[in-house]
Amino acid sequence: MNFIPSPYPAVECRLDILRSNVAQITQRCHAAGIQVAGVIKGVNGRYPLAKQFELGGCDQIASSRLEQIYEAKKANLRGPFLLVRIPMLSEVPNVVRLCDITLASEPALLSALNEECLQQGKRLKVILMADLGDLREGFWNRSDLVETALYMENNLSGLELAGVGTNLGCYGSIRPTVEKMNELVEAAEAVESAIGRQLTWISGGATSSYVLVNDGVMPERINHLRIGENILLARDLQTDWGIGTMKYLRMDAFTLKAEVIEVKEKPSHPVGEIFMDAFGNFPTYTDRGMRRRALLGLGKLDLGDIHKLLPKDAGIEVLGGSSDHTILDIQDVTTPLKVGDLVEFDLNYSTLLFLTSSKSVTLRYFDGEREVAEGEAL
Numbered sequence: 158m159n160f161i162p163s164p165y166p167a168v169e170c171r172l173d174i175l176r177s178n179v180a181q182i183t184q185r186c187h188a189a190g191i192q193v194a195g196v197i198k199g200v201n202g203r204y205p206l207a208k209q210f211e212l213g214g215c216d217q218i219a220s221s222r223l224e225q226i227y228e229a230k231k232a233n234l235r236g237p238f239l240l241v242r243i244p245m246l247s248e249v250p251n252v253v254r255l256c257d258i259t260l261a262s263e264p265a266l267l268s269a270l271n272e273e274c275l276q277q278g279k280r281l282k283v284i285l286m287a288d289l290g291d292l293r294e295g296f297w298n299r300s301d302l303v304e305t306a307l308y309m310e311n312n313l314s315g316l317e318l319a320g321v322g323t324n325l326g327c328y329g330s331i332r333p334t335v336e337k338m339n340e341l342v343e344a345a346e347a348v349e350s351a352i353g354r355q356l357t358w359i360s361g362g363a364t365s366s367y368v369l370v371n372d373g374v375m376p377e378r379i380n381h382l383r384i385g386e387n388i389l390l391a392r393d394l395q396t397d398w399g400i401g402t403m404k405y406l407r408m409d410a411f412t413l414k415a416e417v418i419e420v421k422e423k424p425s426h427p428v429g430e431i432f433m434d435a436f437g438n439f440p441t442y443t444d445r446g447m448r449r450r451a452l453l454g455l456g457k458l459d460l461g462d463i464h465k466l467l468p469k470d471a472g473i474e475v476l477g478g479s480s481d482h483t484i485l486d487i488q489d490v491t492t493p494l495k496v497g498d499l500v501e502f503d504l505n506y507s508t509l510l511f512l513t514s515s516k517s518v519t520l521r522y523f524d525g526e527r528e529v530a531e532g533e534a535l
């Protein structure tokens with residue numbers, strides 16, 4: 158027996174909007190002498206979406222996950238392919254097989270990559286990461302960075318030292334500034350003077366670093382960015398940072414539609430002895446009397462943190478849920494809901510990340526009004 162997927166929950170993806178966001182960003186970056194690696198990990202590397210990064214003008218396709226790069230290559234995306242999570246030693250053979258460029262920060266990894274490259278007869282480009290205070294990946298000491306770069310240049314002939322890069326605004330929430338970018342340029346120039354040649358790339362970061370391009374203040378020598386969220390959703394900078402000068406980017410490329418499976422009037426405060434929820438938490442509840450509530454057929458398994466959902470109807474309040482259920486307060490909705498109705502949500506990065514990886518969620522693709530099949534050549 159075949160399993161025929163149910164239509165909902167569904168994420169509807171507007172390929173034309175995505176393509177337009179890619180083009181808007183790549184044009185501005187190119188005008189500033191900056192190449193763009195389009196990062197596809199936020200949508201699990203789904204083919205029709207990854208393809209728009211290419212069509213919109215990205216210079217490289219990037220992911221943190223090798224299986225997504227594999228899928229992109231299998232679908233004949235042109236690449237070059239950049240791995241943005243510094244590789245595990247155990248994935249070295251696949252990195253060399255699948256990637257053209259990787260980020261790196263560990264001498265032991267570089268040695269392993271070098272040996273694998275020599276064995277496979279390939280030359281892998283490497284961008285060495287410098288940690289400028291965000292405290293995720295990268296060399297902390299400038300001298301370690303320069304020493305490793307010099308060692309690579311002189312001893313690891315399977316690798317091409319192609320650049321120096323950094324990542325900000327991820328773990329340590331550090332804001333990319335002109336000063337931080339200048340610090341990166343200084344680190345790269347220290348490497349350049351040690352190896353006696355110019356690097357191909359100085360990679361200034363991700364979505365958060367794009368702000369400096371938008372404002373026209375990115376230091377000249379930064380010539381590479383790795384951008385995901387600001388292409389896919391364009392929500393972090395416009396909504397969370399409150400940047401008003403990026404209206405050329407659309408925030409509506411993705412819409413979640415979920416189906417109502419129960420509508421009832423119930424007390425807003427649980428009845429009985431309050432103990433522990435399904436995930437081992439001890440939440441508190443506000444008593445607002447009897448309220449109209451709706452249950453949806455999707456839950457934490459599909460979208461991670463239910464409270465990150467953004468209902469399109471301002472009268473809907475997300476109360477919470479469990480693995481497979483989402484609970485809404487619908488007392489104040491404009492149009493009343495009944496079983497079988499669909500509720501629409503805007504997405505943010507983490508919900509998009511989960512939804513595009515869930516087996517229970519159907520992805521539908523539209524180019525303008527026209528629906529496009531997943532495998533359709535674009």
Ligand SMILES: *Cc1c(COP(=O)(O)O)cnc(C)c1O
Nearest residue numbers: 196241324363364383384385386
């Ligand atoms: C995920 C990631 C990116 C892209 O981040 P966005 O904020 O989605 O633009 C860039 N660089 C690295 C190293 C990453 O891990």
